[in-house]
Amino acid sequence: xxxxxxxxxxxxxxxxxxxxxxxxxxxxxxxxxxxxxxxxxxxxxxxxxxxxxxxxxxxxxxxxxxxxxxxxxxxxxxxxxxxxxxxxxxxxxxx
Numbered sequence: 428x429x430x431x432x433x434x435x436x437x438x439x440x441x442x443x444x445x446x447x448x449x450x451x452x453x454x455x456x457x458x459x460x461x462x463x464x465x466x467x468x469x470x471x472x473x474x475x476x477x478x479x480x481x482x483x484x485x486x487x488x489x490x491x492x493x494x495x496x497x498x499x500x501x502x503x504x505x506x507x508x509x510x511x512x513x514x515x516x517x518x519x520x521x522x
Contacts, residue, residue: 462510466490469514475506 466472470482472492480492483499491501 462507463504465510465513466504466507467514470510471512472507473509473511474502475508479511 466482466485468482468484471479472482473479474492478492478494478500480494480500482490483493484491485504488504489501490504490507491499493499
């Protein structure tokens with residue numbers, strides 16, 4: 428019984444660490460990966476500063492967006508916070 432009372436606080440700390448830190452971090456990483464995968468020309472996105480724009484080109488580390496007609500901005504891909512209205516991929520059927 429003495430060994431159980433010694434290990435119980437350690438197990439509770441590990442349990443709390445998993446559910447309070449590690450698990451939410453994994454879910455956030457999945458959301459970021461899904462956002463990055465949905466970046467395609469024509470998609471409407473929201474940038475980190477709250478700017479809504481349309482994706483023009485997507486590179487390995489950069490994305491060019493059109494904020495207004497004739498105004499194109501180049502951002503780091505990580506600057507895209509969410510895809511507001513995705514564009515169907517060429518091989519996906521449109522609903």
